[in-house]
Amino acid sequence: MHRDKRQRMSDSIPSQKDRKYDRQLRLWAASGQRALEDASVCLLGSSPVATETMKNLILPNVGSYTVVDGGNVTEDDLSANFFFDSDSIGKSKAQSASLLLNELNKDSTGSYLDQKPSKIVASNLSYFDQFSIIVASVSSFDKYSDLEALSEYLYSHYIPLVVISSAGFYGYVRVVMKELPIIDTHPDSLVDLRLDSPWPELMEYVNNFPEPETAAARDHVPMIVLLLKTADKWIKEHEGGLPTKRDEKLAFKKQVEALRQGDSENVDEAVAAVWRLYQKSNQVPSQIRDLFNLSAEDSTDRDPTFWTLVEALKDFVAETGTFPLSGTVPDFKAYTKDYVDIQRVYKDKANKDLSRFKEIVATKVVEVPETVIEEFSKNSRFIHLARGTSLTHDISPESLAQITSEDDDLLKLYYVIRASQMLGGKQDAFSIMTKTNELGVTADVVEYSQEVARYEGRELHNISSVIGGVASQEIVKILAKQYVPLNNTVLFDGIGSKMEKWLL
Amino acid sequence: MHELHDQIWTSLPNLFSTMTAVRNPYSISPVLTTSGPFSDEEFAPSPDVITALADMSILVIGAGGLGCEILKNLALSGFKKIHVIDMDTIDISNLNRQFLFRPSDVGKPKSEVAAEFINRRVAGVHVTPHFGKIQDFDNDFYMQFTLVVCGLDSIEARRWINATLVGLVGDSPETLKPLIDGGTEGFKGQSRVILPTITSCYECSLDMLTPQTTFPMCTIANTPRLPEHCIEWASVLEWPKHFDRKADNDDVEDVTWIFEQARARAEQFGIEGVTYQLTQGVIKNIIPAIASTNAIIAASSCNEAFKVATTCVPFLNNYMMYSGNNSVYTYTFQHQKRPDCPVCGVQVLRLAVPKSTTLENLIERLKENPATKVKNPSLRTASKSLYMASPKELEEMTRGNLVKLVGELVGEEEVTVTDEALPFSLRLVVDVE
Numbered sequence: 001m002h003r004d005k006r007q008r009m010s011d012s013i014p015s016q017k018d019r020k021y022d023r024q025l026r027l028w029a030a031s032g033q034r035a036l037e038d039a040s041v042c043l044l045g046s047s048p049v050a051t052e053t054m055k056n057l058i059l060p061n062v063g064s065y066t067v068v069d070g071g072n073v074t075e076d077d078l079s080a081n082f083f084f085d086s087d088s089i090g091k092s093k094a095q096s097a098s099l100l101l102n103e104l105n106k107d108s109t110g111s112y113l114d115q116k117p118s119k120i121v122a123s124n125l126s127y128f129d130q131f132s133i134i135v136a137s138v139s140s141f142d143k144y145s146d147l148e149a150l151s152e153y154l155y156s157h158y159i160p161l162v163v164i165s166s167a168g169f170y171g172y173v174r175v176v177m178k179e180l181p182i183i184d185t186h187p188d189s190l191v192d193l194r195l196d197s198p199w200p201e202l203m204e205y206v207n208n209f210p211e212p213e214t215a216a217a218r219d220h221v222p223m224i225v226l227l228l229k230t231a232d233k234w235i236k237e238h239e240g241g242l243p244t245k246r247d248e249k250l251a252f253k254k255q256v257e258a259l260r261q262g263d264s265e266n267v268d269e270a271v272a273a274v275w276r277l278y279q280k281s282n283q284v285p286s287q288i289r290d291l292f293n294l295s296a297e298d299s300t301d302r303d304p305t306f307w308t309l310v311e312a313l314k315d316f317v318a319e320t321g322t323f324p325l326s327g328t329v330p331d332f333k334a335y336t337k338d339y340v341d342i343q344r345v346y347k348d349k350a351n352k353d354l355s356r357f358k359e360i361v362a363t364k365v366v367e368v369p370e371t372v373i374e375e376f377s378k379n380s381r382f383i384h385l386a387r388g389t390s391l392t393h394d395i396s397p398e399s400l401a402q403i404t405s406e407d408d409d410l411l412k413l414y415y416v417i418r419a420s421q422m423l424g425g426k427q428d429a430f431s432i433m434t435k436t437n438e439l440g441v442t443a444d445v446v447e448y449s450q451e452v453a454r455y456e457g458r459e460l461h462n463i464s465s466v467i468g469g470v471a472s473q474e475i476v477k478i479l480a481k482q483y484v485p486l487n488n489t490v491l492f493d494g495i496g497s498k499m500e501k502w503l504l
Numbered sequence: 505m506h507e508l509h510d511q512i513w514t515s516l517p518n519l520f521s522t523m524t525a526v527r528n529p530y531s532i533s534p535v536l537t538t539s540g541p542f543s544d545e546e547f548a549p550s551p552d553v554i555t556a557l558a559d560m561s562i563l564v565i566g567a568g569g570l571g572c573e574i575l576k577n578l579a580l581s582g583f584k585k586i587h588v589i590d591m592d593t594i595d596i597s598n599l600n601r602q603f604l605f606r607p608s609d610v611g612k613p614k615s616e617v618a619a620e621f622i623n624r625r626v627a628g629v630h631v632t633p634h635f636g637k638i639q640d641f642d643n644d645f646y647m648q649f650t651l652v653v654c655g656l657d658s659i660e661a662r663r664w665i666n667a668t669l670v671g672l673v674g675d676s677p678e679t680l681k682p683l684i685d686g687g688t689e690g691f692k693g694q695s696r697v698i699l700p701t702i703t704s705c706y707e708c709s710l711d712m713l714t715p716q717t718t719f720p721m722c723t724i725a726n727t728p729r730l731p732e733h734c735i736e737w738a739s740v741l742e743w744p745k746h747f748d749r750k751a752d753n754d755d756v757e758d759v760t761w762i763f764e765q766a767r768a769r770a771e772q773f774g775i776e777g778v779t780y781q782l783t784q785g786v787i788k789n790i791i792p793a794i795a796s797t798n799a800i801i802a803a804s805s806c807n808e809a810f811k812v813a814t815t816c817v818p819f820l821n822n823y824m825m826y827s828g829n830n831s832v833y834t835y836t837f838q839h840q841k842r843p844d845c846p847v848c849g850v851q852v853l854r855l856a857v858p859k860s861t862t863l864e865n866l867i868e869r870l871k872e873n874p875a876t877k878v879k880n881p882s883l884r885t886a887s888k889s890l891y892m893a894s895p896k897e898l899e900e901m902t903r904g905n906l907v908k909l910v911g912e913l914v915g916e917e918e919v920t921v922t923d924e925a926l927p928f929s930l931r932l933v934v935d936v937e
């Protein structure tokens with residue numbers, strides 16, 4: 001478990017509700033849960049892939065959802081759908097599905113609209129403005145172009161759209177979002193030791209660290225102290241500073257290894273952490289530099305909080321040459337007091353950076369809540385901006401150029417499925433092949449076209465459930481604004497039992 | 505006469521609803537009654553395949569997060585004779601993903617509630633529940649199934665069923681029961697297909713598991729640094745001093761006691777971060793679990809079960825990993841069989857140890873070694889018992905060997921290692937360097 005998570009957990013005996021959601025709170029914490037519970041989802045379609053996706057959002061307690069579909073349930077609709085039963089036959093699909101979905105979790109509020117998605121797209125696009133996210137099953141549309149029209153509208157309105165599709169052994173998820181900023185991306189580690197550029201208080205602590213007098217004390221000297229002392233000595237001996245060349249680095253590592261006497265777990269830790277000395281704390285990662293350049297672009301629909309924080313970060317980096325310190329240290333062998341003291345040195349520095357960062361934020365126009373500033377400051381090195389495309393971009397030259405000459409390139413299959421959907425979902429192999437070629441795919445797609453044709457657009461429950469799982473994972477990440485979401489297409493091949501993803 | 509009429513009348517609506525509710529094979533018929541460019545050459549598409557699927561007995565192990573999904577998936581894929589084993593009862597923390605259970609089901613056996621739900625929702629499917637441990641069933645029980653789909657969170661149970669199915673393999677092809685195994689942790693998971701004795705088995709891949717974090721006892725007792733160290737101190741060292749019984753990790757009072765002790769110790773040392781949730785997480789070794797990941801892994805496992813059962817298209821050979829932490833990442837590959845696998849291998853395991861190794865050191869190594877992972881092993885050679893963990897009398901008789909050097913005790917002889925938790929023995933040759 002990430003060590004920084006625990007501060008966000010409540011300090012007392014959990015409520016009934018916290019116990020119910022305990023296993024997911026350990027992933028996205030109370031802040032993610034709140035975002036999920038504030039969200040409203042619009043589900044277009046009620047076929048297995050749609051209801052399976054919705055199930056996985058209702059269970060973790062998405063705030064509210066609306067199932068939209070037209071038409072009535074037939075015997076065939078029951079074949080692979082867990083959320084229709086014999087009582088559903090002849091009744092509204094949207095109503096029947098929402099009735100059985102509602103049973104999953106009384107905390108989540110469900111409703112339905114007995115209307116064809118295509119009809120809403122044609123008559124009332126602003127209907128979708130009320131939702132946090134739209135989940136659209138391709139088969140619920142009369143025409144693929146209706147879905148494209150919806151995609152264009154949502155894209156320009158900064159409302160995320162997740163397109164889901166399943167037929168036979170194949171399925172895909174296509175995420176459409178113009179821009180999604182994420183502060184807490186859950187990197188593997190937030191540890192930032194600044195060994196390449198220790199600040200005065202850290203060096204003071206290291207220099208004052210007493211020489212060990214016993215073997216036990218020697219085995220408990222913290223690895224940070226071992227590394228910084230060895231580095232200090234090296235710098236004094238080599239006027240130029242820390243080692244840069246390969247042979248210098250080897251020689252330095254030998255010096256650290258020479259500290260070993262007996263068991264010396266702490267020396268092992270120091271040797272394993274030597275690389276941290278060569279991290280460049282003053283370097284701005286390229287994806288953050290891109291953000292700094294983007295922040296000047298203005299749009300009223302963009303997340304004002306995030307962009308204010310990016311502006312402030314840009315100022316902070318310009319002023320200090322580096323990022324606010326996260327304050328997270330790893331575990332290492334040490335006496336309790338020494339460990340706690342070092343932790344304190346890092347925390348104090350992190351708090352100092354945070355105070356300065358807050359001052360800068362305060363000079364901006366948009367007011368940002370304290371907790372958001374704190375989270376941003378801590379994660380500033382790992383913030384992420386997902387920038388996607390609309391569905392129409394699928395057939396752009398740069399998307400099509402990603403097709404390789406490999407026989408089993410699944411991107412070809414994506415276009416075959418898309419072609420069949422543009423033809424209405426149930427076509428012969430030759431028509432699908434011809435349509436795929438019309439889209440601009442020149443590679444051989446005979447076999448994929450034959451395979452897709454024989455499915456007749458029918459969903460296999462297992463494939464729909466895989467896709468429902470993948471889609472709901474992405475939707476949770478988008479709604480919670482945590483982790484890094486898919487950008488933007490993943491396809492599951494249930495025959496080869498593999499997935500591939502692309503940015504189209 | 506009147507009575508009979510009443511009887512017929514009362515049973516009619518039931519009969520009628522069952523008849524209309526049986527779900528038709530609309531969804532699976534294209535892939536079973538036609539063949540395509542990727543179908544196996546020997547596959548003969550026919551409506552008979554649908555009938556065969558309905559007649560096949562399939563066993564599901566676990567009715568938890570994966571199990572609920574697996575039961576639903578099989579029931580909607582044409583399987584009709586399904587058995588499920590689970591030893592657990594429903595807890596409130598299951599409800600965020602185990603969708604066949606409601607708050608009013610808390611405390612009831614998972615297998616029974618899950619089976620009842622599926623039987624009610626998917627008429628025509630019959631799920632038979634077994635409330636108990638997999639170890640309670642004999643070989644005849646397992647022999648009746650064509651395949652086994654596993655959705656467990658316990659390594660020990662997986663090792664047991666894996667070894668049992670490898671042990672079942674005999675001369676006739678029906679004795680080979682494909683095992684499809686799924687597992688999840690947070691946004692990650694994996695599913696795999698095991699053909700006992702033919703492909704890599706669960707035991708073959710034991711060293712792929714991430715080792716569980718353990719804290720050295722001296723750190724816990726003397727130099728704690730992390731909140732986890734304080735929690736371990738309270739639960740492992742302090743609890744037995746105050747109570748004659750084991751702590752119940754699901755009981756609020758017991759967990760609260762450990763939490764408060766741990767918090768007091770943390771305060772005394774200036775350590776931050778001891779919370780009730782963390783305390784529970786550490787003492788129960790809680791693994792985060794969410795609906796979406798269970799759906800992905802269970803459905804990909806059942807997709808393989810469907811392909812294995814029908815042979816309509818090739819099935820997974822033999823391992824698929826999924827991770828959703830950072831975008832979507834998957835990896836499908838063939839895990840290799842280990843020639844020295846104690847369950848399906850043919851070679852004995854060779855372990856090189858320094859000359860100074862005592863029997864006790866060797867046992868420690870077997871416990872730590874990711875490829876063996878024994879808990880409380882007994883060791884013997886063909887000629888003598890080296891160390892017997894139980895019964896008490898034998899333990900006392902063999903305890904003296906623990907301090908002896910392995911080189912002197914064993915020589916070139918093969919050592920057989922048995923462990924209460926494992927349904928097989930490990931063959932070992934120690935090479936003293």
Ligand SMILES: [Zn+2]
Binds near residue numbers: 706709841846847848
């Ligand atoms: Zn094996």
